[in-house]
Amino acid sequence: MNTKPEHIIRLEDLGPRVQPKEFLLNNSEQELIAACQAGKRVAQKRIYELFAPKMVNVCRRYAKDLEQARDFMHDGFIKVFLNITKFRGEASLETWVTRIMINNSITAIKKEVRRGIKVNLDDVKLKESESFDFELERKQPITAAQVFDTMEELPLGYRTVLTLYILDGFTHKEIGEQVGISEGTSKSQLAKGKRLLAKMLKERYQ
Amino acid sequence: MKKEQRNMDSFLKEKLDGLEHGYRNDWSVFEEKLERALFFRRLRVGAVVSVFLIFLSIGIFGTSAFIGLGEKAGALITNSKGKVMPAAVAPQIKDANTRKDEIDGSERMEQQSAVAPGPSRSEGLTSESRAGPEVLPKVAEEVKAGKNDGKEKAANLAVLTEKSNPLAQAGAKENTQKVAGKSSLSNRKSVAQNSGSAEGKNTLKTPLKKTNIDKQKSMALAETSFERGEKGQQPAGLPEATAEDEDAADGQPEEAKLKRPALVQALSLEESMKKGAVQELVVRPPLMPVKIEMPTGPYVSPLQEDNPWSVSLNVYPNFTFRKFKVDNAKLTYIHRDFIDATKAAERGGFSLNMGLRVSRRVGPITYINSGIEYINYKTHAEFDFTNFRDAQIDESTGRIQHYTIKESPEHISFNDANVYHYLNIPVSISHQPWATDHIRLNMEAGASFMYFLTARGRTINYQTLEVIDISERDYRNKIGSFSLKVGATYHLSPKFNFGLEPTLMYFTNTIYTEEYPFEVIPYSMGVNLKVQMKLN
Numbered sequence A: 001m002n003t004k005p006e007h008i009i010r011l012e013d014l015g016p017r018v019q020p021k022e023f024l025l026n027n028s029e030q031e032l033i034a035a036c037q038a039g040k041r042v043a044q045k046r047i048y049e050l051f052a053p054k055m056v057n058v059c060r061r062y063a064k065d066l067e068q069a070r071d072f073m074h075d076g077f078i079k080v081f082l083n084i085t086k087f088r089g090e091a092s093l094e095t096w097v098t099r100i101m102i103n104n105s106i107t108a109i110k111k112e113v114r115r116g117i118k119v120n121l122d123d124v125k126l127k128e129s130e131s132f133d134f135e136l137e138r139k140q141p142i143t144a145a146q147v148f149d150t151m152e153e154l155p156l157g158y159r160t161v162l163t164l165y166i167l168d169g170f171t172h173k174e175i176g177e178q179v180g181i182s183e184g185t186s187k188s189q190l191a192k193g194k195r196l197l198a199k200m201l202k203e204r205y206q
Numbered sequence B: 001m002k003k004e005q006r007n008m009d010s011f012l013k014e015k016l017d018g019l020e021h022g023y024r025n026d027w028s029v030f031e032e033k034l035e036r037a038l039f040f041r042r043l044r045v046g047a048v049v050s051v052f053l054i055f056l057s058i059g060i061f062g063t064s065a066f067i068g069l070g071e072k073a074g075a076l077i078t079n080s081k082g083k084v085m086p087a088a089v090a091p092q093i094k095d096a097n098t099r100k101d102e103i104d105g106s107e108r109m110e111q112q113s114a115v116a117p118g119p120s121r122s123e124g125l126t127s128e129s130r131a132g133p134e135v136l137p138k139v140a141e142e143v144k145a146g147k148n149d150g151k152e153k154a155a156n157l158a159v160l161t162e163k164s165n166p167l168a169q170a171g172a173k174e175n176t177q178k179v180a181g182k183s184s185l186s187n188r189k190s191v192a193q194n195s196g197s198a199e200g201k202n203t204l205k206t207p208l209k210k211t212n213i214d215k216q217k218s219m220a221l222a223e224t225s226f227e228r229g230e231k232g233q234q235p236a237g238l239p240e241a242t243a244e245d246e247d248a249a250d251g252q253p254e255e256a257k258l259k260r261p262a263l264v265q266a267l268s269l270e271e272s273m274k275k276g277a278v279q280e281l282v283v284r285p286p287l288m289p290v291k292i293e294m295p296t297g298p299y300v301s302p303l304q305e306d307n308p309w310s311v312s313l314n315v316y317p318n319f320t321f322r323k324f325k326v327d328n329a330k331l332t333y334i335h336r337d338f339i340d341a342t343k344a345a346e347r348g349g350f351s352l353n354m355g356l357r358v359s360r361r362v363g364p365i366t367y368i369n370s371g372i373e374y375i376n377y378k379t380h381a382e383f384d385f386t387n388f389r390d391a392q393i394d395e396s397t398g399r400i401q402h403y404t405i406k407e408s409p410e411h412i413s414f415n416d417a418n419v420y421h422y423l424n425i426p427v428s429i430s431h432q433p434w435a436t437d438h439i440r441l442n443m444e445a446g447a448s449f450m451y452f453l454t455a456r457g458r459t460i461n462y463q464t465l466e467v468i469d470i471s472e473r474d475y476r477n478k479i480g481s482f483s484l485k486v487g488a489t490y491h492l493s494p495k496f497n498f499g500l501e502p503t504l505m506y507f508t509n510t511i512y513t514e515e516y517p518f519e520v521i522p523y524s525m526g527v528n529l530k531v532q533m534k535l536n
Helices: A029-037 A041-060 A066-082 A093-119 A134-139 A144-152 A156-167 A172-179 A183-205 B002-016 B027-061 B064-072 B096-102 B105-113 B136-144 B151-163 B166-174 B177-196 B212-228 B243-251 B253-258 B261-275 B328-333 B336-345
Strands: B076-078 B084-086 B309-326 B346-361 B366-393 B400-435 B439-456 B458-460 B467-469 B478-493 B496-507 B518-534
Touching (some): A029 A041, A029 A093, A041 A066, A041 B027, A066 A093, A066 B027, A093 A156, A134 B002, A144 A156, A144 B002, A156 A172, A172 A183, B027 B478, B027 B496, B027 B518, B309 B328, B336 B346, B336 B366, B336 B458, B400 B458, B400 B478
Antiparallel strands (some): B076 B084, B346 B366, B439 B478, B458 B467, B496 B518
């Protein structure tokens, strides 16, 4: 290691002091955005560290595994930082970032989803005995991880539409535009997805 | 059923909304990706700007005003042998490019065929074969010397015969331009047929009406040639009357007479031959069929220097970025706030480089370049942060053991321009795949050896965050770099040119010695404005 002492310049010689901007301590969202728009790496790091734990979960809903979710998230954040000058503050930064993450993830799996929807034409019909008992679930709760694992086994079309509609609050029209399917297809995919999920949950945990 | 579906919605929301998947902070991995994305974005922007500027420069410099300026400033024109001469000295010789456009391959072949004598005289001799005496001896000489197989001569001859054909011009004056063009083409064709076929056919649309005087005179000249050359063979290029000529003469006799210096000279040549003044007008048929080679090589600008070696003075500004890298294994040697503060503070800057460049032309449009340059890399440092903790360093290992919070946080704020000076010895190969007389597109790739000279500016200590002079740091004395350039240059004269060259230059190593736990790798990217003056 370099042990050579480095020549020190006295701070007093450096002229008038400027008010500090402590990006690593307490700073408002507006300050962070402004700093990010100015290309300050510290602010970018702060935003990343603030939102990454949540965004990786958002991306995980659309990715096949955690590794792919991380890639989706990284690509999403790159888009966030490259386009942050376009952020006008109409929604909160978190909403804007989440939307970018979802859009980015959907774009990545869009082809696969559409292919899946075309192939998956079978109608899911349930008998009364196959439907999921929500009353029973309250007594014997199923964990979130179990529900997620079951959802992961759904065909990609069902799963994507289900996630977009229920968890991310997209309308069928928006889903149609996002995935490149009709509104009707989105509705039928959602209904079939729910039925299939109910059936699978019933079979496994009730 | 609907109720059940609603239940499913709320059930899934409740279960999955708060689900976490075990996130670990991977900022360093992401930062690399972000750097790469930013780099490619700059590259894209640079490429778009460069392409725009290249087209703009071609648009601006390619206008006639600039070309005129260039010619006034001593533009040169090549003759058929590739020699460079001033435009004023050789006004009748056209630019190689223009000539190439004017005469297409087939026409040139016909022109060339006109040099070779046909086996028999046809009725279809035209004004083309009436090239004046200034051409005749020249043609005869060339044929005699057996030098009639060069593409350059064909082109040269084409230009000269056209120039020395006032009768065709006179004829063209009467007719419309279209008709004139047609007849000129027909003339060439009939000349070709004259040489290629024993029974030359007249390709003129209008019937030939020859004036007696013209025929007599020209036949007399032809006969003279027969006597001196091979019997039964006719040298091409002898004067003969054509319909156009007659039209021209009939329409404006006085004017036509005035416009017939070639004919007058032909007659005087005939007289000279009769008197025996011209002894050596002998035309022989070619032993081999004449093969015309089309020009296949790249276009070489007439402003290209004669000497393959050239020494020039280069001045170019460029914009520098730098890549800051930290090895994760060495993080314990660096104050936690140093990386963020440095990354936030430093940004690229413009610098001016200059040097002496030696080029050697190794192909028609390929050069090998070397030289010596003084270059400097500038970064602007704008530090503005608060140091609120002190690193406790293990003196024996240099590692930071822990941090203690300062009683009074220290605010560090200063601006400075950090400049790193190097002596650069580049070696590169450049190729100019496209060129006009004045503009050349240049592609260059190479590497260079750089020797560190000095560094000036201020930064912060990576362990204590105190402000230091950058000259105190240890730098690698020798460092390498790669460069890639694509650009356009405008050549005002063989000695002076300027251009826009989008350039990417990347250092192979960090500028600091291995002792430092972090790396700073500069790279410059941008549109270099180059001004080059050749010294030899």
